[in-house]
Amino acid sequence: MSNQTEAPASANIDQLMRGVSVPVGHILDKALSDREISPEEAITLFDTQGLDLMALMATADALRQRQVGDRVTYVKVRNINFTNVCYTACKFCEFGRQERDSEAYTFNMDDIVEQAVEAWNWGCTEVCMQGGLNPRLGGNIYLNLIRTLKEVLPDLHIHAFSPFEIQYASQLLRKSPEDVLLELKDAGLGSIPGTAAEILDTEIRQILTKNKLSAEAWVDIIKTAHRIGLRSTSTIMYGHVDAPRHWAAHMALLRDIQRETGGFTEFVPLGFIHQNTRLYAEGLARPGPTGMENIKMHAVARLMLGQDIPNVQVSWVKLGLGMAQMCLQSGANDFGGTLINERISRMAGATTGQYVPPEEFERLILDIGRIPAERTTLYDIRHEGQRHYDASNPQTMREFEPVDAQTSPVPTLQIEV
Structure with a gap:
């Protein structure tokens, strides 16, 4: 085995390797020697069981420690899903x-x-804005949202509008995606979410939705955003009609994009939430990923992407907090955001809640022997180490009680465009 890791981690891995199969051992040794893992090798890793799986997890954790250290980062963010009116009717989305x-x-x-002002007063550094494609709002809604929020809160980071929303604005305004992105950036857009990727495979996308942007369009818009100086996340949605070969090819494509542009801030695996979706109800999809698949996804991501996209995030809304801790010990290093008012996963059937206070993140991070660190959207560290929270301080957000989007009434009001 490679001797490049810390001594305790290397010793643990060497012990595990005594019972590991030869093909898996070869791949793990390549990873520990900082050599590239191919899509075919990733497929082999996705099939691991028993000691092979334990060795994969240990290898991913050792590489995580080498590449990003022992911090587990998180960001204070409020989600503003400004409309759920949407014409596309994607089968995987409720x-x-x-x-x-x-x-x-x-x-x-x-x-x-x-909502944005409340978030700022609670200590949030970011708002994440995404919404359905609402024909009544027109193509200028995205620019108007950015301009209005930046006028009120000039220092707030706005992370907003998936490539699908950018394509939609482009079509309505009869402008190129690049022109739309440039206008949004000039108005104050800070970064964009790399959502709407799902699986970047034409066959899979045709099953998930026939009305959504193509894989090629997603790649083109992401590359354009990176080229003009807007960074983005990268994502995968897995556990539906897909298979390990799709996961491996998807990650290889993201790796190629990152080597070309350097614009991804992180990789975020998003397990399919099946409960309320038509895709599952019609018998087209399985009921989301298993626990072992969640762990393998984060571990293989560390091996395939860690040298190019060092931040691997857990989606605690999709995973639950306990499984998120497990993935943080299997290659991941970021807990994501507080996600005040997250609605999209909840409507699909997620039951883990819409908000985690920073002190709970820190408790869970300390529980696995790691160092909590609050970050910005672009991974600048704002604070490292355990804080002692004052319940009387509103910036702890202890007073916040999230609205339940499934049971509480929501105002139906028109945005001025």
């Missing part, structure tokens, strides 16, 4: 609604500003 649906909503601009 968030979108037709305009006449009783659960349809659209926030007006005053509501959105109020």
Whole structure:
């Protein structure tokens, strides 16, 4: 085995390797020697069981320690899903609604500003804005949102608008995606989410939705954003009609993009939440990833992507907090965000809640022997180590009680465009 890791980690891995199969041992040794893992080798790792799986987890954890250290980062962020009215009717999504649906909503601009100001007062450094594709809002809504929020909160980082939303604005405004992105950046957009990727495979995407942007369009918009100086996350949605070969090819494509642009801030595996979706109800998908698949996804991501995209994030909304801890010991290093008012996963059937206070993140991070660190969207560290929270300080957000999007009434109001 390679001797490049810390001595205790290397000793543990060497012990595990005594019972590991030869093919898996060869791949893990390549990873520990900082050599590239091919998609074919990743498929082999996704099939690991028993001691092979334990060795994969240990190798991913050792590489995590080497590449990013012992910090587990998180960001204070509020989600503003400003409308759930959407014309696309993706089968894997239960968030979108037709305009006449009783659960349809659209926030007006005053509501959105109020939510952003509340987030800033609670100590959030970011708002994440995404919404359905609502035909009544017009193509200028995205630019108007950015301009209005930056006028009120000039120092707030706005992480907003997936490549699908960028394509939609481009079509409505009859402008190129690059022109749309440049206008948004000039208005104050800080970065974009790399969502709407799902699986970057044409066959899979045709099953998930026939009305969404193509894999090629997603790649083109992401590369364009990176080229003009807007960084983005990268994501995968797995555990539906896909298989390990799709996961490996998807990650290889993200790695190629990162080597070309350097624009990804992190990789975020997103397990399919099946409970309320038509995709599952129609018998087209399985009921999401298993626990072992969640662990393998994060571990293989560390081996395939860690040298190029060093930050691997757990989605605690998808995983649950306990499984998130396990993945943080299997290659991941970021806990994601506080996610105040997250609605998209909840509508699909996620049950883990919409908000985790920073002190709970820190408790869970300390529980696995790591160092908690609050970060910005772009991974600048704001504070490292355990804090002693004052319950009387509103910036701890202890007073916050998230609205339950499934049971509480939501105002149906028109955004001024």
